[in-house]
Amino acid sequence: MATPDSSAGGNFIREIVEQDLATGKHRRIVTRFPPEPNGYLHIGHAKSICLNFGLAQEHQGITHLRFDDTNPSTESVEYVESIQADVRWLGFDWGDRLFYASGYFDRLYEYAVQLIKRGRAYVDSLSAEEIRKHRGTLTEPGRDSPHRTRSVEENLDLLARMKAGEFPDGTHVLRAKIDMAAPNINLRDPTLYRIRHVAHHRTGGEWCLYPTYDYAHPLSDALEGITHSICTLEFEDHRPLYDWFLDNLDVPSHPRQIEFARLNLTHTVMSKRRLLDLVGKGHVNGWDDPRLPTLQGLRRRGCTPEAIRAFCEHIGVQKRDGTIEMALLEHFIREDLNRRAPRVMAVLRPLKVVIENYPEGRTEELEAVNNPEDPGAGTRTVPFSRTLYIEQDDFREVPPKKFFRMTPGQEVRLRYAYIVKCVSVVKDERTGEAVEVRCTYDPETKSGGPQAGRKVKGTLHWVSAAHAKDAEARLYEHLFAKADPDDVPEGQDYSANLNPHSLERLEGCKVEPSLAGAKPGLRYQFERQGYFCVDPDSAKGRLVFNRTVALRDSWAKVEKAQQE
Numbered sequence: 001m002a003t004p005d006s007s008a009g010g011n012f013i014r015e016i017v018e019q020d021l022a023t024g025k026h027r028r029i030v031t032r033f034p035p036e037p038n039g040y041l042h043i044g045h046a047k048s049i050c051l052n053f054g055l056a057q058e059h060q061g062i063t064h065l066r067f068d069d070t071n072p073s074t075e076s077v078e079y080v081e082s083i084q085a086d087v088r089w090l091g092f093d094w095g096d097r098l099f100y101a102s103g104y105f106d107r108l109y110e111y112a113v114q115l116i117k118r119g120r121a122y123v124d125s126l127s128a129e130e131i132r133k134h135r136g137t138l139t140e141p142g143r144d145s146p147h148r149t150r151s152v153e154e155n156l157d158l159l160a161r162m163k164a165g166e167f168p169d170g171t172h173v174l175r176a177k178i179d180m181a182a183p184n185i186n187l188r189d190p191t192l193y194r195i196r197h198v199a200h201h202r203t204g205g206e207w208c209l210y211p212t213y214d215y216a217h218p219l220s221d222a223l224e225g226i227t228h229s230i231c232t233l234e235f236e237d238h239r240p241l242y243d244w245f246l247d248n249l250d251v252p253s254h255p256r257q258i259e260f261a262r263l264n265l266t267h268t269v270m271s272k273r274r275l276l277d278l279v280g281k282g283h284v285n286g287w288d289d290p291r292l293p294t295l296q297g298l299r300r301r302g303c304t305p306e307a308i309r310a311f312c313e314h315i316g317v318q319k320r321d322g323t324i325e326m327a328l329l330e331h332f333i334r335e336d337l338n339r340r341a342p343r344v345m346a347v348l349r350p351l352k353v354v355i356e357n358y359p360e361g362r363t364e365e366l367e368a369v370n371n372p373e374d375p376g377a378g379t380r381t382v383p384f385s386r387t388l389y390i391e392q393d394d395f396r397e398v399p400p401k402k403f404f405r406m407t408p409g410q411e412v413r414l415r416y417a418y419i420v421k422c423v424s425v426v427k428d429e430r431t432g433e434a435v436e437v438r439c440t441y442d443p444e445t446k447s448g449g450p451q452a453g454r455k456v457k458g459t460l461h462w463v464s465a466a467h468a469k470d471a472e473a474r475l476y477e478h479l480f481a482k483a484d485p486d487d488v489p490e491g492q493d494y495s496a497n498l499n500p501h502s503l504e505r506l507e508g509c510k511v512e513p514s515l516a517g518a519k520p521g522l523r524y525q526f527e528r529q530g531y532f533c534v535d536p537d538s539a540k541g542r543l544v545f546n547r548t549v550a551l552r553d554s555w556a557k558v559e560k561a562q563q564e
């Protein structure tokens with residue numbers, strides 16, 4: 001597994017851009033983010049977005065958002081809209097530079113005619129299967145199609161009729177005439193156009209001829225005057241083809257394609273095919289399920305755009321594929337939330353506590369600090385009364401060693417309140433489980449009181465039973481139990497590694513009253529429990545929180561293990 005810190009922050013593309021500006025090759029850089037609208041964006045896309053928009057921003061350049069919409073059967077307006085919303089949410093703005101590959105269909109067709117006239121493209125009428133057979137292998141050259149020698153006139157005529165809808169799907173394709181013996185298979189007369197009688201979400205029924213990615217992409221880049229066309233490593237072998245189109249056509253510019261390693265994360269999957277499969281089979285609850293690495297999932301989970309941008313900047317840009325630990329992303333989420341999230345008290349698994357010497361019917365409003373990391377965040381009050389809830393985990397009748405929480409005879413502090421001591425336990429007669437803890441409190445130990453400074457080893461969070469609001473908390477674990485979801489026994493697929501404990505719903509939580517009416521999207525630190533975000537499922541009188549991350553940061557440990 002690659003250690004992310006081996007090149008943290010390194011970005012070889014930034015160096016290329018700076019050199020091109022220094023030498024005057026370009027006066028202004030133009031980058032683009034070219035998603036195909038066939039799914040929702042994920043954190044891998046965020047790496048590409050941060051890179052393209054980030055580089056342009058740093059160097060007073062511009063970035064285009066271009067939908068690479070050349071495959072009508074898998075694309076839709078729903079995706080076009082969600083992608084724009086997600087790029088904006090991440091904090092980037094393309095201004096008025098929103099483009100579609102489908103917006104160039106006329107010009108791409110004219111370029112195809114130009115290639116034919118130059119003797120550099122032909123209509124092939126072999127079946128897809130025959131074309132594959134003619135292509136050869138890595139060790140054997142391909143063979144020419146019998147249609148390769150068609151005349152320019154015949155090719156022009158056939159192409160026009162293909163466009164006019166005279167032929168059914170699969171009967172003809174347009175291919176570049178390059179070299180069937182080229183060692184790089186991508187250069188063995190690649191397909192430029194296929195006949196597909198399918199309506200397109202933007203051009204409707206206007207076209208029944210659709211360009212391939214390899215053909216449409218370099219030309220779209222050139223038409224837009226892109227200077228640096230940044231893509232992922234799997235396109236490295238396509239670069240000679242990218243350049244071939246631009247060298248063989250009268251294009252307004254010749255962008256440079258630069259490849260970088262895609263982001264992979266442990267314990268999750270990122271390909272759209274996999275994400276579609278997870279959503280489609282109901283393994284998760286939609287594209288914005290907080291367990292998914294989609295931007296909508298991360299957002300619903302409570303992750304901020306700032307955290308994602310800091311993470312992307314930190315991991316940098318590499319030339320070789322690797323996998324980043326999920327713990328590193330969580331580390332960045334935590335760092336960001338630590339600065340911004342107000343602290344509150346919430347009890348996830350409540351256990352009733354009665355303070356026997358505290359007067360019935362009395363309520364005190366105690367002052368609590370909103371965020372020790374941010375003095376400007378101020379204070380609030382929390383109500384204290386005779387009956388409280390604490391976490392079940394914070395009480396043990398028979399404590400293990402070094403248990404500094406609540407146990408008979410031991411003093412603990414209740415955060416912002418008093419020191420209390422357990423004097424007895426009420427148990428369920430059948431199960432023997434503790435259902436209520438009886439305590440006494442020391443009135444002198446209140447903040448500002450004569451005994452306020454008295455030391456005890458444990459401090460617990462709590463809520464006042466009469467004042468607390470009901471809530472549901474959803475706790476998440478990795479979606480996949482193994483770091484590599486594909487690590488499965490033969491005959492099984494990646495879904496065998498789905499973690500059955502990836503979602504735990506706690507419906508009986510009690511939260512402090514200041515959270516009443518908290519709006520979806522607001523983020524908090526529940527003291528001692530982690531960072532939580534209000535879920536859109538919250539409705540009037542019902543609060544639902546997603547745990548974004550727990551408090552304990554495992555990144556330092558992971559990093560240390562990697563270095564050993």
Ligand code: ATP
Binds near residue numbers: 034044068230263
């Ligand atoms: P997937 O493999 O998830 O289906 P894709 O590459 O087909 O993704 P596109 O919509 O074509 O998805 O991607 C838009 C841009 O985002 C491309 O430039 C692509 O290289 C980049 N990108 C996609 N996935 C990643 C990733 N994991 N890391 C970095 N960049 C990525």
Ligand code: MG
Binds near residue numbers: 036
């Ligand atoms: Mg793609």
